[in-house]
Amino acid sequence: xxxxxxxxxxxxxxxxxxxVAIAFGAVAALTRGREPRPxxxxxPDGFALLLRDPALQAALAGIEAAEPALLDDQVAFTEIPAPxxxxxxxxxxxxxxxxxxxxxxxxxxxxGNVIGERPGxxxxxxxxxxxxxxxxxxxxxxxxxxxxxxxxRAPGIADDGRGLAVLVGVARALERGxxxxxxxxxxxxxxxxEGLGDLRGMKHLFGHELHGRVDAFVSIxxxxxxxxxxxxxxxxxxxxxxxxxxxxxxxFGTVNPAHALGRAVAAVADFxxxxxxxxxxxxxxxxxxTSVNAIPEATWFEIDLRSADxxxxxxxxxxxxxxxxxAVRRENARWAAGRIDVAVELVGNRPAGRTSEDSPIVKTxxxxxxxxxxxxxxxxxxxxANVPIALGIPAITVGGGGHSSGAHTLAESFxxxxxxxxxxxxxxxxxALAR
Ligand SMILES: [Zn+2]
Numbered sequence: 001x002x003x004x005x006x007x008x009x010x011x012x013x014x015x016x017x018x019x020v021a022i023a024f025g026a027v028a029a030l031t032r033g034r035e036p037r038p039x040x041x042x043x044p045d046g047f048a049l050l051l052r053d054p055a056l057q058a059a060l061a062g063i064e065a066a067e068p069a070l071l072d073d074q075v076a077f078t079e080i081p082a083p084x085x086x087x088x089x090x091x092x093x094x095x096x097x098x099x100x101x102x103x104x105x106x107x108x109x110x111x112g113n114v115i116g117e118r119p120g121x122x123x124x125x126x127x128x129x130x131x132x133x134x135x136x137x138x139x140x141x142x143x144x145x146x147x148x149x150x151x152x153r154a155p156g157i158a159d160d161g162r163g164l165a166v167l168v169g170v171a172r173a174l175e176r177g178x179x180x181x182x183x184x185x186x187x188x189x190x191x192x193x194e195g196l197g198d199l200r201g202m203k204h205l206f207g208h209e210l211h212g213r214v215d216a217f218v219s220i221x222x223x224x225x226x227x228x229x230x231x232x233x234x235x236x237x238x239x240x241x242x243x244x245x246x247x248x249x250x251x252f253g254t255v256n257p258a259h260a261l262g263r264a265v266a267a268v269a270d271f272x273x274x275x276x277x278x279x280x281x282x283x284x285x286x287x288x289x290t291s292v293n294a295i296p297e298a299t300w301f302e303i304d305l306r307s308a309d310x311x312x313x314x315x316x317x318x319x320x321x322x323x324x325x326x327a328v329r330r331e332n333a334r335w336a337a338g339r340i341d342v343a344v345e346l347v348g349n350r351p352a353g354r355t356s357e358d359s360p361i362v363k364t365x366x367x368x369x370x371x372x373x374x375x376x377x378x379x380x381x382x383x384x385a386n387v388p389i390a391l392g393i394p395a396i397t398v399g400g401g402g403h404s405s406g407a408h409t410l411a412e413s414f415x416x417x418x419x420x421x422x423x424x425x426x427x428x429x430x431x432a433l434a435r
Contacts, residue, residue: 056431059177060424066172067420071152073097074165074414075145078157083141087112087133087191094133094164094189101171103187111204112191118171120181120434125215127434128186129170129426130384131163131400132193132201132221136408150416158404158414162422163220164189166400169423170430181434186210193221193384196236198348202387216361216433217395219384220426222407223414224399227365230380231389233352234306235317238345239264239324241288244338245297254337257299258289264327265301268320277309279316302347308380310352310390350382351390361394361433368429372421398426 082090094114098106103116114133135156137143145154154161171187173179190201206214221228241257241264265283273279281303288299305320307313321344328342355362357378369376381397388395401422403415 055177055179056428057177059173059179059427059431062176063169063173063424063427064420066169066176067416067423070165070169070172070423071416071419073168074157074161075147075152075154077164078145078152078154078161079143081137081139081141081143082133082135082156083137083139084134084192084195084197086139090133091189091191094168097168098171098187098189101168101175103171109204109209111200113201113205113209114189115209116171116187118174118181118185118187120183120185122182123184124213125183125435126186126210126213127183127430128188128205128210128214128217129167129430130188130190130202130205130217130219131167132160132219132384133164133189133191134194134197135159136194137410141410151413152416153411153413155410155412157412158402159222159407159412160193160220162223162400162402162404162414162419166220166423166426170427173423173427174431179431181431183215183434185430185434186214190384196347198236199350199384199387202384206387206391206393214388214393217385217388217393218361218426218429218433219395219397220400221383221397222399223402223404223419223422225369225374225401225422225425226377226379226399227362227369228381228383228385228397229355229357229359229362229378230308231351231353231355231386232306232308232380232382233310233313233386233390234304234348234350234382235313235346236302236304236348237320238300238302238347240298240300240343240345241328241340242298242342243295243340245290246295246338248293248295251295251337253335254295255331255335255340257296257340259334260327260331260340260342261286261288261299261301263330264324267323267327268303271316271319271323273316274312277307277312279305279307279309279312281305281316281320304348306382308352308354313352350386353386353389355385355389355395359394361396364432365396365398365429368425368432371428372425374421374425398429400426 080090098116106116137155192200241260243257285302289296366376383397385395385397402419406412
């Protein structure tokens with residue numbers, strides 16, 4: 001009974017706060033482009049609709065009771081391997097779930113994103129809600145979930161097994177409540193969020209599949225109740241140095257690709273970078289050569305450059321390329337025999353940007369969080385939302401509730417204590433934005 005009372009109180013607070021947000025034109029602005037709608041225009045339909053909407057109340061009231069079943073889904077999704085560029089099996093499962101939820105036009109697009117639509121009274125605004133299918137773990141990783149009380153353990157159980165579960169939980173809650181939204185909600189389980197996936201799911205979604213037809217975007221990624229509105233961009237390169245190679249003694253005096261690499265990495269290591277905007281660099285992998293007594297024919301390294309500021313990112317990108325060229329010139333000038341060539345290959349490109357703290361989508365997310373008595377804080381990160389943010393589409397990434405530790409490690413775990421609040425928050429947020 002106490003739980004029921006808590007749930008009742010919860011939806012009531014959400015309904016009131018959502019109504020307040022709408023009254024201030026925050027949510028309604030999404031239907032009219034970037035400028036907030038005037039208060040007078042927004043108030044009548046917004047207030048009346050939300051406060052009298054038993055569907056929203058029904059949707060939220062059932063969430064806590066439905067959470068154990070949702071955790072079973074989270075386990076089931078997590079136990080289907082989804083390594084980078086190998087998301088097909090998990091995608092097929094999500095497609096089945098979307099169909100069972102009677103979403104419309106359920107399909108898998110050209111790059112492997114699973115898409116299902118929940119029509120509202122009108123096709124627009126179209127709110128896209130997404131969670132990523134892929135994990136960082138290679139093929140063959142043991143993904144069996146173990147449970148210890150409220151704690152679930154397995155690689156990917158939180159990132160983004162939780163996001164996928166909440167994605168489904170939101171659709172189910174809206175269905176259970178018989179919710180009818182003014183705009184359309186498009187649910188997406190997408191590929192390519194992690195590592196060298198390079199946001200290819202989102203790039204295809206916004207560049208082709210739903211090009212020009214998305215008015216707002218919410219990614220559900222990981223756990224907790226954070227709201228990410230700042231997109232940390234990155235450029236990732238694989239740099240390969242090549243030369244003639246040779247015997248370490250007999251061919252001494254020949255240019256050396258390992259030495260050229262060393263010069264380049266040493267120059268990067270000494271880069272001075274600003275704290276604000278934060279700019280980072282990391283040489284993450286190094287390789288090449290055949291033997292300790294052979295001058296290598298080829299060496300390579302991979303580097304990750306990041307900033308939430310596009311200009312700062314472009315600046316360190318230029319400095320990095322200059323450092324590589326100078327390293328090659330110096331190695332070639334050092335020795336008479338042979339010549340170093342270098343190839344700088346872009347292997348990752350995530351755009352940077354920011355959804356303003358004053359934007360309707362951010363204000364609404366904060367209002368909904370506060371309504372649930374949850375922490376309402378903004379942060380920065382590199383997520384699927386980078387793509388729409390860089391395109392100027394209102395976009396954020398939110399946590400799916402619960403707590404996690406060891407993300408991106410084999411020891412990843414998810415604590416489901418009160419995780420239903422995450423499902424409730426995202427459901428309320430989607431309800432508030434789909435208009
Ligand atoms: Zn993730």
